[in-house]
Amino acid sequence: MTxxxxxxxxAVTDGSFYNRWSAFLSFLLAAIVGVPTANSASVTGYLQAMxxxxxxxxxxxxxxxxxxxxxxxxxxxxxxGAAVLTTLLVICVxxxxxxxxxxxxxxxxxxxxVFLPRVxxxxxxxxxxxxxxxxxxxxxxxxxxxxxxxxxxLAPMRASLERARAQADxxxxxxxxxxxxLQASRNVLLARPVDFDSVRAYAEEVRRESHLLEARxxxxxxxxxxxxxxxxxxxxxxxxxxRLANPPLLMVSAIYAVATLPFxxxxxxxxxxILGVMGLLAIDLAAGxxxxxxxxxxxxxxxxxxxxxxxxxxxxxxxxLSVTLLPDIGLVAYVGIVAIPGLxxxxxxxxxxxxxxxxxxxxxxxLLAGAARDVARESARASDPLRHAVGILHGGVQxxxxxxAAQADERQPTVSEVAQFRARTDAAFxxxxxxxxxxxxxxxxxxxxxxxxxxxxxxxxxxxxISYTVSATAAAALGDHETDxxxxxxxxxxxxxxxxxxxxxxxxxxxxxxxxxxxxxxxxSPGTLPSAERRASGLGTRRPNTRIxxxxxxxxxxxxxxxxxxxxxxxxxxxxxxSF
Numbered sequence: 001m002t003x004x005x006x007x008x009x010x011a012v013t014d015g016s017f018y019n020r021w022s023a024f025l026s027f028l029l030a031a032i033v034g035v036p037t038a039n040s041a042s043v044t045g046y047l048q049a050m051x052x053x054x055x056x057x058x059x060x061x062x063x064x065x066x067x068x069x070x071x072x073x074x075x076x077x078x079x080x081g082a083a084v085l086t087t088l089l090v091i092c093v094x095x096x097x098x099x100x101x102x103x104x105x106x107x108x109x110x111x112x113x114v115f116l117p118r119v120x121x122x123x124x125x126x127x128x129x130x131x132x133x134x135x136x137x138x139x140x141x142x143x144x145x146x147x148x149x150x151x152x153x154l155a156p157m158r159a160s161l162e163r164a165r166a167q168a169d170x171x172x173x174x175x176x177x178x179x180x181x182l183q184a185s186r187n188v189l190l191a192r193p194v195d196f197d198s199v200r201a202y203a204e205e206v207r208r209e210s211h212l213l214e215a216r217x218x219x220x221x222x223x224x225x226x227x228x229x230x231x232x233x234x235x236x237x238x239x240x241x242x243r244l245a246n247p248p249l250l251m252v253s254a255i256y257a258v259a260t261l262p263f264x265x266x267x268x269x270x271x272x273x274i275l276g277v278m279g280l281l282a283i284d285l286a287a288g289x290x291x292x293x294x295x296x297x298x299x300x301x302x303x304x305x306x307x308x309x310x311x312x313x314x315x316x317x318x319x320x321l322s323v324t325l326l327p328d329i330g331l332v333a334y335v336g337i338v339a340i341p342g343l344x345x346x347x348x349x350x351x352x353x354x355x356x357x358x359x360x361x362x363x364x365x366x367l368l369a370g371a372a373r374d375v376a377r378e379s380a381r382a383s384d385p386l387r388h389a390v391g392i393l394h395g396g397v398q399x400x401x402x403x404x405a406a407q408a409d410e411r412q413p414t415v416s417e418v419a420q421f422r423a424r425t426d427a428a429f430x431x432x433x434x435x436x437x438x439x440x441x442x443x444x445x446x447x448x449x450x451x452x453x454x455x456x457x458x459x460x461x462x463x464x465x466i467s468y469t470v471s472a473t474a475a476a477a478l479g480d481h482e483t484d485x486x487x488x489x490x491x492x493x494x495x496x497x498x499x500x501x502x503x504x505x506x507x508x509x510x511x512x513x514x515x516x517x518x519x520x521x522x523x524x525s526p527g528t529l530p531s532a533e534r535r536a537s538g539l540g541t542r543r544p545n546t547r548i549x550x551x552x553x554x555x556x557x558x559x560x561x562x563x564x565x566x567x568x569x570x571x572x573x574x575x576x577x578x579s580f
Contacts, residue, residue: 007354008131011138013077017084018068022133023061025346026126030057033339034125036099036111036118046331052102052111059098060091088130092122117262125259132346139353143360150364153499156462157371164378167220171385172433174216178209178389179429182397186425190418196409203401210393217386220379241303245355246291247347252311253284255343256318256336264326272325279321287314287344298352307348308341315340368496375459376452376488388436396428452488453478457509460495464525465506474511477519477563486561487511487521490546494523494557497548519561527555 011017035049036056067087071080096118100111182205189202257277265273291310296303318336326333404421407413413421457466470478478484491509498507507525514520529550545560 007135007139009081011131011134012084013081014134014138014141015071015074015080016137016141017071017080017130017134018064019133019137021137022130025129025133025342026061027054027057028342029125029129030054030060030095033335033342034121036096036103036113043331048103048107048109049111052099052106055102055106056095056099060095063087064091088126089123092126093119095119095122113263114266117266120262121259124255128255128259129346132350136346136350136353139350139357142357143353146357146360146364149499150360150367153368153463154371157368157375157459160459160462161371161375161378164220164375164382168378168382171382174213175385175389175433178213179432182206182209183426183429186422190422194404194408194413194418196405199401199405199408203398203405206393206397206401210390210398213386213393214390217383217390220383220386239299241301242299243349243352244303244307244345245298245348245352246295247288247344247351249288250281250284251347252287252314252340252343253280255347256280256339267326267329276321276325279325280318283314283317283321286317287311308345311341311344312337314344364499365496368499369492372456372459372492372495375462376455379455379458384436389432392428392432396431397425400424400428451478451484453484453491456488456492460492460507463499464495467506467508469509470511471513473513474519477513478511480563483519483561483563487519490521490557490559490561491523493546494521494525494559497557498523498525498527498555513563517563519563521557521559521561523557524551524554526553528553529555 030053031050032053035046035053064087067083070083074080074083096111096113096115103109103111185202185205189198192198257280261273261277264276287310291307295306295310315337318340319334322329322333322336400421404413404417407417457468460466478487494509495507505526507523510522510524512520512522529548546558548555548557550556
C-alpha cells in the first residue's frame with residue numbers, strides 16, 4: 001500500500017490536481033450521473049435535477065478556483081495537498097445543501113434524500129474522480145520527464161559511442177603505420193655499421209612511438225564529453241486504442257459500489273445494499289474476463305468501439321440490477337449505463353498511465369546501462385590494442401635494443417646478432433598487430449589499466465561531472481577482475497538511478513575497504529528521494545547489500561561488495577591508479 005499511497009500523494013501534490021480534464025469530467029458527473037433527485041423520479045424531474053446540477057457545478061467550480069491558483073504557485077507539496085484536499089472536501093459537503101437551495105429557488109421543491117448518505121456519496125465520487133484524473137496526468141507527465149532525462153543522457157553517450165567506434169576502427173591502421181615506420185627506421189639502422197649511438201637513437205624513436213600510442217589510448221579512455229545542444233526527441237503520440245488497458249478486476253465495481261452504497265441502503269435497507277454490491281462485483285468480473293478474452297489487444301483498430309460496447313452492456317446490467325432491487329427510483333436506476341463505461345474508461349487510462357511510467361523507468365535503466373557498457377566496450381576495443389602495442393614496444397622492441405646496444409658498445413655486432421635482432425623485432429611487430437594480450441595491456445599501461453570500473457566511469461563522464469576517489473586498499477582490491485566487474489556494475493546502477501530519478505548532472509564516487517573482505521562503493525548525487533522511499537533500503541535495485549538513502553541534499557547509493565581475501569597483495573598495476 002505504501003507504493004499506491006505514494007503515487008496518489010505525488011499526483012495530489014504535483015500542482016495540477018484541479019485541471020481541465022477534472023473540470024470536464026466533474027461537470028459530466030454533476031450534470032448527468034450524480035444529479036440530485038428533485039420533484040419526482042420522472043423525466044421532467046430528472047431534467048430539473050440536471051439544471052440544478054449544472055448551476056451547482058458552476059458555483060462549486062468558482063469556489064475551487066483559489067485552490068487551483070494556489071497549488072500552481074505554492075512550492076510546498078504538503079501545502080498544496082492540504083489546499084486541494086480541504087477544498088475538495090468542503091465542496092463535496094456543501095454540494096448537497098447547495099443543490100437543495102437551488103432546487104427550492106428554481107422549482108420550489110426540495111431535493112430528496114438523507115443528508116449524510118448524499119454527502120458520503122459526493123465525497124467518495126469526488127475523491128475517486130479527481131484522484132483518477134490526477135494520477136493519470138501525473139504519471140503521463142512522469143513518463144515524459146523520464147524520457148526527456150533519458151534523451152539528455154543518451155545523446156552525449158551515443159556521440160561518445162560513435163567516436164569510440166570510429167577510434168576502434170582506426171586502431172588497425174594506426175598500428176600498421178607505426179610498424180611500417182619502426183621497421184623502416186630499423187632497416188636503415190641495420191643497413192649501415194651498427195654502433196651504440198645509432199641503436200640508442202632507434203630506441204628513442206621506439207619510445208616516442210610508444211608514447212604516442214599511450215597518449216592516444218589515454219585520450220580514448222578519457223572519453224571527454226561531446227559539446228553541443230542536446231534536445232529531447234518527441235514521444236510518439238499514442239492512440240486511444242493503445243491507452244485503453246484492461247481495468248484491474250473489481251476496480252470499477254468497487255468505486256461504483258462505494259459511491260452508491262449509502263443511497264442503496266437509504267432506499268432499500270442493508271439487504272438491498274449487500275445484494276447490490278454482490279451483483280456489481282459479479283458484473284465486473286464477467287466484463288473483466290470478457291474483455292481479456294474477447295477484445296483485441298490495445299492498439300487494435302476496433303478496440304475502442306468494442307471496449308465501449310462491452311462496458312455499456314455492463315452498465316445496462318447494472319441498470320437492470322438497480323431496477324430489480326429498487327424499482328421505485330425511476331431514471332436514477334439507469335445512471336449506471338453512463339457511469340460504468342465512464343468509470344471503466346477512466347480506470348483503464350489511469351492503469352495505462354501507471355504502466356507507461358513504470359515501463360519508461362525500466363527502459364531508461366536498461367538503455368542507459370546498456371549504452372554505458374557499449375561505450376566501455378568500444379573504448380576497450382580502441383585502447384586495449386594500443387596499450388597492448390605499448391607493452392610490446394617497451395618489453396619487446398626496446399628490450400632487444402638494450403641487448404644490441406650492449407653488444408655494439410663493446411664491438412661491432414656480428415651478422416648472427418644483427419639477424420637475431422631483426423628476427424626478434426619482426427616477431428614483436430607481428431605480435432603488436434595480433435590478438436590482444438592482457439599481460440601486455442597491463443605492461444603497456446604506465447598509469448595502470450583502467451579496468452571495467454574505470455571505463456564505466458569514463459563512459460559516464462559524457463553525461464555526468466564525476467569526482468572519483470579510491471583508497472589504496474580499495475585500489476588494490478580492484479586488481480581482482482571479479483571485484484572490478486562488481487564495482488563497475490554497482491556504479492552503473494548508481495548513475496542510472498541518479499539520472500533516471502532526478503536528472504542529476506554530477507556525482508561523487510568513493511571506494512573504501514573498511515574491513516578485509518568488503519569493498520564499499522558510495523555514489524552521491526544531488527537530488528531528493530520521495531518521502532516514502534527515504535525509509536526503504538534498496539530503492540530501484542534488487543542487488544543484495546545495496547541501499548539508497550537521503551543524506552542532506554544528496555541521494556546516496558551504497559553497495560557493499562566482497563573482495564579477494566588479500567586485497568593488499570599487489571595483483572596488477574591497477575593498484576597504482578588512485579583516480580581518473
